[in-house]
Amino acid sequence: MPTSIFLGWLLGIAVASLSGVAILLAFGLPVHPMFAATTGMIAGVLASFPAIAVAIVATIVLILAYIAAYGIATAAIAPLLPGLTGGPVVYPQSSLKPTPSGVTVTVPQTAGEHFGRGLAIGLTAVLNLLVLGVIPISGTWLGGWAFGLISLGAFVAVARNRFYQGFLGWSAWLFPISYVATAVGLLLFVVNLPFSFGALGPNAFRVDWTTGVITSADGILAFVNNNIFPAADGFSLGNFVFLHAAPGPDAFTEPGVPSHETGHSLNTGLMGGIVLWINAVDENIWPARANLAYGELMAEGHSQAMPGPVDDDYALPLWF
Numbered sequence: 306m307p308t309s310i311f312l313g314w315l316l317g318i319a320v321a322s323l324s325g326v327a328i329l330l331a332f333g334l335p336v337h338p339m340f341a342a343t344t345g346m347i348a349g350v351l352a353s354f355p356a357i358a359v360a361i362v363a364t365i366v367l368i369l370a371y372i373a374a375y376g377i378a379t380a381a382i383a384p385l386l387p388g389l390t391g392g393p394v395v396y397p398q399s400s401l402k403p404t405p406s407g408v409t410v411t412v413p414q415t416a417g418e419h420f421g422r423g424l425a426i427g428l429t430a431v432l433n434l435l436v437l438g439v440i441p442i443s444g445t446w447l448g449g450w451a452f453g454l455i456s457l458g459a460f461v462a463v464a465r466n467r468f469y470q471g472f473l474g475w476s477a478w479l480f481p482i483s484y485v486a487t488a489v490g491l492l493l494f495v496v497n498l499p500f501s502f503g504a505l506g507p508n509a510f511r512v513d514w515t516t517g518v519i520t521s522a523d524g525i526l527a528f529v530n531n532n533i534f535p536a537a538d539g540f541s542l543g544n545f546v547f548l549h550a551a552p553g554p555d556a557f558t559e560p561g562v563p564s565h566e567t568g569h570s571l572n573t574g575l576m577g578g579i580v581l582w583i584n585a586v587d588e589n590i591w592p593a594r595a596n597l598a599y600g601e602l603m604a605e606g607h608s609q610a611m612p613g614p615v616d617d618d619y620a621l622p623l624w625f
Contacts, residue, residue: 543573
C-alpha cells in the first residue's frame with residue numbers, strides 16, 4: 306500500500322470512528338466493543354450537548370470528509386490534465402473531452418490522488434463496520450468482512466485483481482454505505498420494470514456476474530437520454546445500472562459503456578454511495594467536468610481493464 310494511501314486510510318478511519326460512533330450513540334444504537342475508547346469519549350460529549358445536535362454535526366463532518374477526499378484527489382490530478390488533453394481545460398465541458406491521439410490516455414496516479422482515495426476508503430470501511438455491527442450476532446462477522454474487503458482495495462495490486470473486484474461488487478449488496486446509491490437504484494429499477502420489459506422483453510435485464518450488478522435497458526433511460534442528458538448512454542446507481550440499449554453477450558467483459566458503468570458500481574462499493582453523487586454533480590452540474598471528472602476517470606479504468614479493442618477516453622488506473 307503506498308504511504309499516501311495508507312495515511313489517507315488512517316485519517317478516514319479516525320474521522321469515521323468518531324463521527325459514526327457519535328451518530329449511533331445519539332440514536333441509542335449499540336456500538337461494537339472495539340470502539341470502547343471512542344464510545345467513552347463521545348458519551349462525555351453527549352452528556353453536554355443535545356443528542357440530535359451531535360448527530361447532525363457528525364453527519365455534516367462525514368459528508369464534508371467525503372467531499373474533501375474527492376476534492377483532494379481531483380486537485381491532485383488537475384495540473385496533469387492540460388498536458389494530457391493537449392491544451393488548457395476550461396469548465397464547464399459542453400461535451401466529452403476527446404483524446405488528442407484517438408487512443409486511451411492514462412491519467413497518472415499522484416500522492417494527492419492516493420491520499421484522497423485512501424481517505425474515502427477508510428471512511429467507507431469503518432462506517433460499514435459500525436452500521437453492520439448493529440445487527441445482533443451476525444453483525445460482527447458482516448462488519449469485519451466489509452471492513453477487511455474494502456480496506457484491501459487500498460492496495461493497488463489488489464484493487465486491480467478481477468477476483469477481488471467480483472468479491473467487492475457482490476459484497477456491496479451487504480454494505481449499508483453503498484445503499485446511499487443502491488436504494489435509489491432499486492426504486493428506479495422497480496419503477497422502470499414495466500417500461501423496460503415492454504420495450505425489450507426479456508432482453509431488458511441482465512446480471513453482470515463479474516460484479517454482481519443488475520442492468521436494466523431502455524425504459525426510463527430512453528426518456529433521460531432524449532430529454533435531460535442527450536449524450537448519456539447509461540448511468541449507475543450502486544448495484545443497479547441503467548443502459549440505453551440492451552447489452553450484448555460480452556458487454557461486461559469488453560471495453561464499453563456497460564463495463565464503464567459497472568466501474569461506477571465498484572467505486573460505490575469501495576468508496577461509498579455518496580462518492581457516486583459527488584461525481585454526478587462534478588460531471589454534470591458544477592463545474593461539469595464531463596469525462597474528466599475524477600469518478601468518471603476511475604470508472605473508465607474498469608472499462609479499459611477489459612480485453613478487446615479499447616475506447617479512446619481518459620482513464621485513471623484504479624481498476625486496471
